[in-house]
Amino acid sequence: MAEQTGDRVADWNDQSGERWVIHQARLDAMLAVFGQAAIEAAAPTTGERVLDVGCGAGESSLTLAALVGRKGQVLGVDISEPMIARARALAPQDMSVVFRVADASRAELPDGAFDILFSRFGVMFFDDPTGAFAHMRRALKPGGRVAFVCWRGMAENDWMRLPVGAIKGIVPPTPPAAPEAPGPFSFGDQGRVARILTAAGYTDVAIVPFDASIPFGKGETRDAALDDAVNMTFGVGPLSRVLADQPDDIRNRASVAVRAGFAGCPGERSVMINGATWIVTARNPAS
Numbered sequence: 258m259a260e261q262t263g264d265r266v267a268d269w270n271d272q273s274g275e276r277w278v279i280h281q282a283r284l285d286a287m288l289a290v291f292g293q294a295a296i297e298a299a300a301p302t303t304g305e306r307v308l309d310v311g312c313g314a315g316e317s318s319l320t321l322a323a324l325v326g327r328k329g330q331v332l333g334v335d336i337s338e339p340m341i342a343r344a345r346a347l348a349p350q351d352m353s354v355v356f357r358v359a360d361a362s363r364a365e366l367p368d369g370a371f372d373i374l375f376s377r378f379g380v381m382f383f384d385d386p387t388g389a390f391a392h393m394r395r396a397l398k399p400g401g402r403v404a405f406v407c408w409r410g411m412a413e414n415d416w417m418r419l420p421v422g423a424i425k426g427i428v429p430p431t432p433p434a435a436p437e438a439p440g441p442f443s444f445g446d447q448g449r450v451a452r453i454l455t456a457a458g459y460t461d462v463a464i465v466p467f468d469a470s471i472p473f474g475k476g477e478t479r480d481a482a483l484d485d486a487v488n489m490t491f492g493v494g495p496l497s498r499v500l501a502d503q504p505d506d507i508r509n510r511a512s513v514a515v516r517a518g519f520a521g522c523p524g525e526r527s528v529m530i531n532g533a534t535w536i537v538t539a540r541n542p543a544s
């Protein structure tokens with residue numbers, strides 16, 4: 258059965274999860290536009306049941322719960338205890354939403370229960386994505402729909418490409434991850450995503466690009482916004498883990514280089530960076 262290796266689970270329960278929770282409000286502000294595009298593709302209606310995979314601190318689950326109303330229900334599933342704790346703390350009492358700590362690739366889920374399988378950037382971390390999507394399909398009603406948003410490749414996402422380029426030669430190189438290794442960019446190849454969903458038994462797979470400019474840094478002045486963009490890079494996400502392990506002199510040099518890397522991005526009291534994603538939709542066959 259598909260499942261995640263212990264390291265990654267531990268990381269979402271440790272550094273990655275804790276850092277995400279610290280920056281949750283900022284990350285939600287940056288990611289909302291992408292989540293909204295995926296929610297529009299999902300088109301939830303009153304009374305529907307939604308499974309939100311890798312729901313994190315739960316913003317998309319709460320938006321979905323408002324759309325399906327009290328007659329519907331949203332189940333947000335995430336492997337990270339700190340993220341689910343934040344989601345529960347943010348959820349209003351009167352909303353039809355439940356959060357559960359579980360590995361979505363193997364969690365016991367009710368058979369044929371959900372109208373929609375949704376995710377905002379939460380499905381790129383499975384060791385065996387085909388097995389995971391096949392497992393989750395069993396929780397969908399016949400004819401149920403899938404809608405999720407995932408990043409395209411790193412080369413198109415300057416919020417990662419620029420700092421990665423800037424620290425080259427300063428931070429000792431780590432062995433490059435295989436392009437299909439679980440991680441934020443593992444669904445960058447549109448053909449691979451289509452193959453995974455088709456092999457997992459879904460039909461009507463459609464994958465369309467969606468781009469939006471995100472305020473990666475914000476501040477009272479442009480200088481403050483650049484500092485903020487550097488802080489975000491050092492504070493959360495895959496690079497923050499690499500940088501946290503470096504001695505102070507390397508971190509200081511990396512900080513200067515990352516700031517210079519962002520200097521060409523537009524914005525007056527912000528650092529605006531394009532986010533390049535896929536909006537993916539599919540369907541569970543009717544029978």
Ligand SMILES: C[S@@+](CC[C@H](N)C(=O)[O-])C[C@H]1O[C@@H](n2cnc3c(N)ncnc32)[C@H](O)[C@@H]1O
Pocket residue numbers: 261269274288310311312313314315316317334335336337340359360361362376377378379380382383
């Ligand atoms: C990039 S975060 C996105 C969180 C949230 N959807 C959002 O947009 O704010 C990815 C999330 O996927 C979760 N995750 C990773 N592997 C998972 C798995 N196998 N089952 C459930 N959640 C998982 C992580 O714990 C993390 O919260």
